[in-house]
Amino acid sequence: MAQQDRIIFLVDDDNMQLQMIKDYLDERFEMKLYQYSTGEEALANIHLNPEIVILDYHLMSINKSAENGIEILKKMKEACPTAQVIMLSGQDKISVAVECMKNGAYDYVVKSESAFMRIENIFNNIGEHMKTMHQLKIYKLGFRILIGVILSIVVFSVFAVKMGWAKSYLGGFD
């Protein structure tokens, strides 16, 4: 996937956090970034097939009826299993991190001064991961083609032998 094709969703109801992450990523990556203040909005646009979703764990500070990040994470992984979801949280709690990872999050980042650099590193890791997966797909395809060619040669050889046998058999009658 070309860098400019990367579609990123950023879901956070904290406007300042949203803007800071957007500015930081804009300076470092070529991508199309979509911002949402609720998970419901992000889910409504999941057909855009995001490669990475940065999702806040707490999404109820403005809209109290908004669903929590963990519920959105579950629905997102169901609707778009290939999306790599990075969970963001103000809480440095191992239980929250474990809960996120169990539900399919790629990583968990605590909102702090080092969060931006962590997100950048995760982006690079996901990029490498996607590249490896893409290469693996190519290798698998190449392997299938090779097996197909070998099988075709074997089938053709058997057929040729049989044809040869049939020819000499027929020739025997001549």
Added chain:
Amino acid sequence: MVTNLDFLTQFTKGDKAKMKKYIEMYLDTSKQKMEVMKNALQNKEYETLKVAAHTMKSQARYMGITSVEADIVSVEHSCNEQNNLDQLPTLVEKVNSVLSQSITELSEKINSL
């Protein structure tokens, strides 16, 4: 001084327009959340109080307001566990006092940018 803009300066690479933008966002949010926390405490709406305190925690970090973090965590914890609720008025007052101080400092800073 309760604020320290070292991180923000580094984050924006000294870009004054960006610094101003983030400080303005912080000022808007903190004024609003201070009011929310006060009202929520009065009305014993502990979930609202917890959410407002939670929002301020990360924003305060970016403005280098380290002195308020422990009190914000205590507010969140008390609201969440519904214990030590009698200590909440003191804690919220302490948090709001630091946030007020930060608003004064950052309002002055924004004028000098």
